[in-house]
Amino acid sequence: MQDAATIAATPAAGRAGERLRAVARTAFPFLVVATIWEIVAWSGVFPKRLFPTIEEIATTFWQLTVDGILPHHAFETLIRLLASFALAATAGITIGVLMGRSRRMEELLLPLVSILAPIPGLAYAPLFLLWFGLGNLSALLLVAVVSSFPIIFNTWTGVKAVKEIWLRSAQSMGADDKRMFRHVILPGALPYVLTGLRLGLAQAWRILVAVEMLASVTWGLGWLTFGAREFLNTDVMLAGIATIGMVGLALEKLVFSKIENYTVVRWGMVAE
Amino acid sequence: MSTIATTDTGIAAKPAPSATAARLRSYGRAAISILVAAAVYEATARSGLFAPALLPTIPTILKKLFAMLADGSMWLHAGFTLYRVLLGFGLALTLGIPLGILMARFRRVEDFFLPLVSALMPIPSFSLLPLFLLWFGIGNMTTILIVFYASTFPILFNTWSGVRSVNPLWLRAAGAMGADEHKLFWKVIIPGASPFIITGMRQGFLRSWIAVIGAEMIAASDWGLGWVIFDSKEFLSTDTMLASVMVIGFIGFVFERLVFGVLERATVQRWGMVRAAKG
Numbered sequence: 001m002q003d004a005a006t007i008a009a010t011p012a013a014g015r016a017g018e019r020l021r022a023v024a025r026t027a028f029p030f031l032v033v034a035t036i037w038e039i040v041a042w043s044g045v046f047p048k049r050l051f052p053t054i055e056e057i058a059t060t061f062w063q064l065t066v067d068g069i070l071p072h073h074a075f076e077t078l079i080r081l082l083a084s085f086a087l088a089a090t091a092g093i094t095i096g097v098l099m100g101r102s103r104r105m106e107e108l109l110l111p112l113v114s115i116l117a118p119i120p121g122l123a124y125a126p127l128f129l130l131w132f133g134l135g136n137l138s139a140l141l142l143v144a145v146v147s148s149f150p151i152i153f154n155t156w157t158g159v160k161a162v163k164e165i166w167l168r169s170a171q172s173m174g175a176d177d178k179r180m181f182r183h184v185i186l187p188g189a190l191p192y193v194l195t196g197l198r199l200g201l202a203q204a205w206r207i208l209v210a211v212e213m214l215a216s217v218t219w220g221l222g223w224l225t226f227g228a229r230e231f232l233n234t235d236v237m238l239a240g241i242a243t244i245g246m247v248g249l250a251l252e253k254l255v256f257s258k259i260e261n262y263t264v265v266r267w268g269m270v271a272e
Numbered sequence: 273m274s275t276i277a278t279t280d281t282g283i284a285a286k287p288a289p290s291a292t293a294a295r296l297r298s299y300g301r302a303a304i305s306i307l308v309a310a311a312v313y314e315a316t317a318r319s320g321l322f323a324p325a326l327l328p329t330i331p332t333i334l335k336k337l338f339a340m341l342a343d344g345s346m347w348l349h350a351g352f353t354l355y356r357v358l359l360g361f362g363l364a365l366t367l368g369i370p371l372g373i374l375m376a377r378f379r380r381v382e383d384f385f386l387p388l389v390s391a392l393m394p395i396p397s398f399s400l401l402p403l404f405l406l407w408f409g410i411g412n413m414t415t416i417l418i419v420f421y422a423s424t425f426p427i428l429f430n431t432w433s434g435v436r437s438v439n440p441l442w443l444r445a446a447g448a449m450g451a452d453e454h455k456l457f458w459k460v461i462i463p464g465a466s467p468f469i470i471t472g473m474r475q476g477f478l479r480s481w482i483a484v485i486g487a488e489m490i491a492a493s494d495w496g497l498g499w500v501i502f503d504s505k506e507f508l509s510t511d512t513m514l515a516s517v518m519v520i521g522f523i524g525f526v527f528e529r530l531v532f533g534v535l536e537r538a539t540v541q542r543w544g545m546v547r548a549a550k551g
Contacts, residue, residue, distance in 0.1 A: 026387045050406055111302035111307055120482040120520040126505040127513050130326055210398035210486040229402040241399050248394030
């Protein structure tokens with residue numbers, strides 16, 4: 001009772017304090033880990049070259065950012081990611097819709113897709129390198145193939161999950177095929193399609209780094225971290241890994257929650 | 273008109289197709305589609321449009337596969353890969369499940385680990401590969417750790433959400449019926465969370481299977497399915513590559529269908545947590 005009264009009396013201060021506490025709670029584990037890292041790095045148990053201190057990593061990170069090297073690498077990686085993801089999305093949604101709408105296509109494609117999907121895409125990497133050479137083309141195609149499978153599966157499920165009654169009522173209200181597709185099937189299947197896109201993007205992101213290492217592209221975060229190994233530049237490597245983590249987090253938080261809010265949540269397909 | 277009528281009655285007169293017949297038919301259709309794909313591939317490979325070294329025919333691939341199975345090298349490659357993946361995955365289970373449960377049960381543990389987990393999760397395991405290579409060198413250790421890193425997060429995350437989503441009514445009911453902490457944990461929380469935990473294990477294994485192949489390409493020497501695929505690039509032996517890809521696909525399939533399928537039937541389906549899925 002008294003607590004409630006105090007909080008009510010100073011609502012602003014209470015909320016600010018609450019927020020501060022939340023920030024402190026989140027920051028605390030990072031501080032602990034950073035301290036342990038620093039102690040290990042300073043203790044000299046491992047060679048300094050292999051286990052740099054956090055200041056060194058931060059300095060390198062800052063230096064590389066100011067020089068424009070890190071942004072260039074990140075930019076190339078993002079372009080590659082988006083290009084291959086666009087390819088995967090186009091192919092995946094098309095195949096998924098075809099499989100969902102046409103019985104024949106489903107019978108033809110489903111066995112193939114089910115056989116190919118569980119094979120880790122990286123297993124094809126050397127094959128793609130032989131077929132398409134080192135560099136961008138192989139990387140693009142490989143990432144596109146790998147990330148198209150979740151998109152195909154989810155689109156297919158989504159199109160099949162559109163309620164029969166919606167189709168019938170749209171039909172009886174005189175919707176032609178085109179309108180049916182645009183106004184009923186597409187919005188109805190969209191939550192699944194978005195899940196597929198999200199999974200596909202996550203998969204593309206996880207694999208792109210490895211593909212960049214294998215395909216020896218000229219710029220790219222994966223290549224940056226892998227290339228740094230040759231010169232024992234552990235600080236560059238860790239700065240690269242940090243950037244990779246940040247890009248990954250930004251992709252998840254900024255891109256997908258936004259898309260979801262603008263489409264399916266607004267249409268009332270899923271609860272907020 | 274009359275033809276339609278007869279067909280209609282014809283269909284009606286036929287006994288309802290049994291489940292096995294339907295399943296047989298769907299297998300038949302799947303076989304046809306795979307045969308068509310194989311025929312298209314074979315025709316392309318034989319057409320001479322591409323160098324035979326780059327696009328080997330199916331008999332060549334199969335011959336290579338059997339040769340490698342016969343001389344034992346494929347078994348060794350698969351054995352090494354399995355050893356690495358199972359060890360890494362096992363480590364991930366021993367860390368991920370207990371930590372997930374602790375995070376879900378104790379607020380303090382959650383407050384400490386959740387921010388760390390959220391920060392580490394978006395870092396793809398492969399980006400740590402060069403770092404681990406420097407730290408631990410080429411070989412088993414690096415590969416196992418990459419597998420471990422790749423599979424820990426799905427297991428941890430799913431266990432955490434599974435334990436949190438155990439119906440509080442069940443907890444109260446069990447408590448009211450006099451269950452102590454120990455019983456509550458083993459008889460209510462673990463079975464209640466098990467569908468999530470098994471999903472986490474599935475996702476974790478899928479990721480470790482991808483991780484082991486990629487890590488072996490970069491960080492293994494002499495043995496391993498990923499290594500043999502990458503190594504055969506040097507010799508243009510696409511037949512070895514494709515034979516190994518087949519083995520990789522087969523092992524992945526066996527784990528997904530048999531191991532996790534059986535696990536699911538033995539636990540959550542028997543406990544009635546999820547309904548049996550068809551197929």
